[in-house]
Amino acid sequence: MNLIEMFVKGGWVMYPILISSIIGVAIIIDRFIVIRKSKVNVPAFLVRIRGMLKKKDIQGAISYCMEEKSFASNIIRRGLKKYKYGHQRVREAIESAGQQEVNKLEKGLNILASVAGVAPMLGFLGTVTGMISAFMKIESLAGAASPSDLAGGIWEALLTTAYGLAVGIAALMFYNYFLTKIGKLVSEIELITNDFLDVLDDSSKDIQVDDEELEIDL
Numbered sequence: 001m002n003l004i005e006m007f008v009k010g011g012w013v014m015y016p017i018l019i020s021s022i023i024g025v026a027i028i029i030d031r032f033i034v035i036r037k038s039k040v041n042v043p044a045f046l047v048r049i050r051g052m053l054k055k056k057d058i059q060g061a062i063s064y065c066m067e068e069k070s071f072a073s074n075i076i077r078r079g080l081k082k083y084k085y086g087h088q089r090v091r092e093a094i095e096s097a098g099q100q101e102v103n104k105l106e107k108g109l110n111i112l113a114s115v116a117g118v119a120p121m122l123g124f125l126g127t128v129t130g131m132i133s134a135f136m137k138i139e140s141l142a143g144a145a146s147p148s149d150l151a152g153g154i155w156e157a158l159l160t161t162a163y164g165l166a167v168g169i170a171a172l173m174f175y176n177y178f179l180t181k182i183g184k185l186v187s188e189i190e191l192i193t194n195d196f197l198d199v200l201d202d203s204s205k206d207i208q209v210d211d212e213e214l215e216i217d218l
């Protein structure tokens with residue numbers, strides 16, 4: 001018996017489990033793509049930003065952040081755009097941008113966590129309904145049911161638990177994996193932003209910025 005035949009024999013509960021698995025796979029693929037794009041070479045990025053700030057090249061730093069297209073560069077760019085308004089506005093812009101970028105990284109993870117919890121429950125539901133059907137068969141046969149009459153219904157009912165657990169375990173593993181990856185990215189972002197603010201403090205007294213340069217649409 002192949003997987004498709006086993007799926008059909010599992011009954012109607014298999015379909016919600018299938019839908020849950022499809023949703024989980026879609027989120028997993030999406031998060032893999034997002035996290036892959038968000039990676040940044042922290043030492044190289046910091047060296048470039050430090051060099052441009054020490055050269056008083058704010059516009060060059062903004063252009064570099066636009067080219068980098070990572071979550072960290074987006075945050076730094078937002079801060080640089082507010083440079084002419086003072087250090088406090090830069091910090092506020094960075095904090096706001098940082099929260100937005102973290103929210104983007106975590107998008108869909110709550111759904112993935114729900115899949116990890118719901119799929120096994122659906123599996124258990126299928127098993128319970130299958131066992132109910134098996135006992136109803138015993139009643140219909142006036143208690144004269146043989147083990148073979150019940151075995152098929154019971155193992156078919158247990159299929160839902162197996163599928164539900166498989167989907168739930170996989171979803172939970174990927175959920176924890178993404179949390180770990182996102183935590184590492186957040187640490188890198190904090191390192192970059194703290195270093196950026198320190199360098200900006202050291203060089204802010206001498207940096208002169210043309211307001212028109214920072215008014216470009218970023």
